Amino acid sequence: xxxxxxxxxxxxxxxxxxxxxxxxxxxxxxxxxxxxxxxxxxxxxxxxxxxxxxxxxxxxxxxxxxxxxxxxxxxxxxxxxxxxxxxxxxxxxxxxxxxxxxxxxxxxxxxxxxxxxxxxxxxxxxxxxxxxxxxxxxxxxxxxxxxxxxxxxxxxxxxxxxxxxxxxxxxxxxxxxxxxxxxxxxxxxxxxxxxxxxxxxxxxxxxxxxxxxxxxxxxxxxx
Amino acid sequence: xxxxxxxxxxxxxxxxxxxxxxxxxxxxxxxxxxxxxxxxxxxxxxxxxxxxxxxxxxxxxxxxxxxxxxxxxxxxxxxxxxxxxxxxxxxxxxxxxxxxxxxxxxxxxxxxxxxxxxxxxxxxxxxxxxxxxxxxxxxxxxxxxxxxxxxxxxxxxxxxxxxxxxxxxxxxxxxxxxxxxxxxxxxxxxxxxxxxxxxxxxxxxxxxxxxxxxxxxxxxxxxxxxxxxxxxxxxxxxxxxxxxxxxxxxxxxxxxxxxxxxxxxxxxxxxxxxxxxxxxxxxxxxxxxxxxxxxxxxxxxxxxxxxxxxxxxxxxxxxxxxxxxxxxxxxxxxxxxxxxxxxxxxxxxx
Ligand SMILES: Nc1ncnc2c1ncn2[C@@H]1O[C@H](COP(=O)(O)OP(=O)(O)O)[C@@H](O)[C@H]1O
Ligand SMILES: [Mg+2]
Numbered sequence: 001x002x003x004x005x006x007x008x009x010x011x012x013x014x015x016x017x018x019x020x021x022x023x024x025x026x027x028x029x030x031x032x033x034x035x036x037x038x039x040x041x042x043x044x045x046x047x048x049x050x051x052x053x054x055x056x057x058x059x060x061x062x063x064x065x066x067x068x069x070x071x072x073x074x075x076x077x078x079x080x081x082x083x084x085x086x087x088x089x090x091x092x093x094x095x096x097x098x099x100x101x102x103x104x105x106x107x108x109x110x111x112x113x114x115x116x117x118x119x120x121x122x123x124x125x126x127x128x129x130x131x132x133x134x135x136x137x138x139x140x141x142x143x144x145x146x147x148x149x150x151x152x153x154x155x156x157x158x159x160x161x162x163x164x165x166x167x168x169x170x171x172x173x174x175x176x177x178x179x180x181x182x183x184x185x186x187x188x189x190x191x192x193x194x195x196x197x198x199x200x201x202x203x204x205x206x207x208x209x210x211x212x213x214x215x216x217x218x219x220x221x222x223x
Numbered sequence: 224x225x226x227x228x229x230x231x232x233x234x235x236x237x238x239x240x241x242x243x244x245x246x247x248x249x250x251x252x253x254x255x256x257x258x259x260x261x262x263x264x265x266x267x268x269x270x271x272x273x274x275x276x277x278x279x280x281x282x283x284x285x286x287x288x289x290x291x292x293x294x295x296x297x298x299x300x301x302x303x304x305x306x307x308x309x310x311x312x313x314x315x316x317x318x319x320x321x322x323x324x325x326x327x328x329x330x331x332x333x334x335x336x337x338x339x340x341x342x343x344x345x346x347x348x349x350x351x352x353x354x355x356x357x358x359x360x361x362x363x364x365x366x367x368x369x370x371x372x373x374x375x376x377x378x379x380x381x382x383x384x385x386x387x388x389x390x391x392x393x394x395x396x397x398x399x400x401x402x403x404x405x406x407x408x409x410x411x412x413x414x415x416x417x418x419x420x421x422x423x424x425x426x427x428x429x430x431x432x433x434x435x436x437x438x439x440x441x442x443x444x445x446x447x448x449x450x451x452x453x454x455x456x457x458x459x460x461x462x463x464x465x466x467x468x469x470x471x472x473x474x475x476x477x478x479x480x481x482x483x484x485x486x487x488x489x490x491x492x493x494x495x496x497x498x499x500x501x502x503x504x505x506x507x508x509x510x511x512x513x514x515x516x517x518x519x520x521x522x523x524x525x526x527x528x529x530x531x532x533x534x535x536x537x538x539x540x541x542x543x544x545x546x547x548x549x550x551x552x553x554x555x556x557x558x559x560x561x562x563x564x565x566x567x568x569x570x571x572x573x
Binding site for chain 2: 049051052072075076077078079083085089090091093102103106107108150
């Protein structure tokens with residue numbers, strides 16, 4: 001599903017955020033990316049979603065070489081990915097419902113379908129009762145879950161989550177992770193960035209560990 | 224090439240007949256299915272496109288009404304920029320109607336040669352009446368001219384100077400058609416009259432007509448220059464307003480781009496916002512103009528009566544209102560197109 005070949009990334013005027021990273025994620029896999037702050041975890045997700053361009057190497061996503069994707073096609077590439085951001089990136093002047101509906105509006109669903117899907121999605125993260133509230137009225141954990149609801153609402157084949165449990169207490173973290181496992185079980189490829197050791201030990205079937213932009217371990221749990 | 228991939232292909236004669244027919248049917252069904260699918264897709268695409276246009280149209284207006292003060296500023300500036308040329312246009316139009324009155328009063332007096340007989344002159348008058356430029360022709364015979372002269376100068380010595388002979392020729396007073404006459408055509412016509420055998424001399428006063436016509440040209444050109452200057456102004460005002468809107472909503476734009484919106488999707492409400500600025504500014508301009516003309520109507524009517532100038536201020540008709548609003552709308556659209564084209568590409572998520 002996702003292959004990185006000798007990927008390196010240097011931000012303008014910065015040091016190497018990533019150097020010579022190669023790994024492959026199969027369709028339907030659930031993978032964690034672990035590492036200290038600044039190790040380059042978010043950068044990998046940004047490269048996959050074409051938010052940043054690699055300085056070297058190639059990424060293949062769903063059999064497509066991302067290098068060959070034209071600028072005007074990038075939005076369509078992003079629609080295939082449900083991305084959960086570290087800082088949620090919710091629109092503060094719109095209701096919870098409108099925030100979650102946004103990907104469907106962009107893709108062009110019928111109002112009836114939008115309603116159904118948004119409700120189902122909010123129900124999944126347990127926030128259906130807040131659909132008419134503004135996101136800023138909710139706790140940071142709830143905001144995080146709205147971000148998740150928005151990422152899953154269009155049923156993407158790949159979910160990329162950047163520290164989705166960063167603001168949550170252990171009980172909620174477990175709930176969210178169970179959600180991801182549930183998606184993974186119906187065939188969705190899930191990539192979760194986390195440095196929560198408890199979480200990694202409990203859910204980490206496969207963990208890619210980064211350190212200072214280098215891939216230092218590709219661990220698979222033995223059965 | 225696999226069987227049935229191209230059922231109408233040129234190599235079908237080489238294929239086994241039964242294999243061709245089964246593959247042909249299945250591939251036909253498949254292509255029919257695909258055609259159906261793509262038709263639905265096209266239809267869905269178009270529906271989504273229309274829906275988003277309608278949504279953007281309403282959304283853009285709501286957005287402006289939600290911050291009425293700053294929107295009102297923009298409407299006001301656009302309205303003023305549209306009102307000034309409109310007002311001058313109305314004045315130019317009024318002067319034009321005055322010009323028609325002048326042309327109407329434009330007369331040519333044709334003094335016939337003494338030797339020409341009365342029936343001949345009557346014949347000439349009849350011919351002239353058929354000319355498109357001519358409104359009507361009045362014939363004053365030499366006898367009538369003398370009688371009028373005598374009437375005017377009754378009891379004065381000058382009458383005795385005339386003696387027994389009538390020194391007056393017959394005169395044709397030719398009034399010109401106001402709608403068709405302009406200084407050039409009048410002059411040309413007068414020259415033609417001069418060529419007639421019956422004509423002794425021609426009297427023509429077109430100076431006022433000429434002056435007025437030049438004045439109208441000046442006003443016309445001033446209106447055009449003003450329209451261009453203010454059109455550029457509106458374009459820039461809307462462009463700048465939309466630019467600020469884009470900067471204000473930078474975070475929102477980045478988020479929608481991250482979720483998979485393309486520039487066209489983000490630009491649509493901005494374009495409609497520019498359209499609304501122009502339309503509402505245009506409506507305001509019409510209201511301001513109408514109020515101003517109503518306010519000026521009475522004193523102008525009074526002045527016109529006192530000065531016998533028959534000057535009447537033109538009012539804004541439905542056509543002019545439509546043109547003003549359409550002009551505002553297209554300038555608003557263009558201005559926001561320019562701004563969004565330039566600035567949306569610069570806002571990319573990092
Ligand atoms: N937009 C940017 N410009 C310059 N440097 C950046 C940018 N984004 C990240 N970096 C740098 O790249 C490195 C990796 O960042 P990041 O991928 O965000 O790490 P992580 O998510 O693992 O904490 C860090 O040193 C960070 O400072
Ligand atoms: Mg990070």
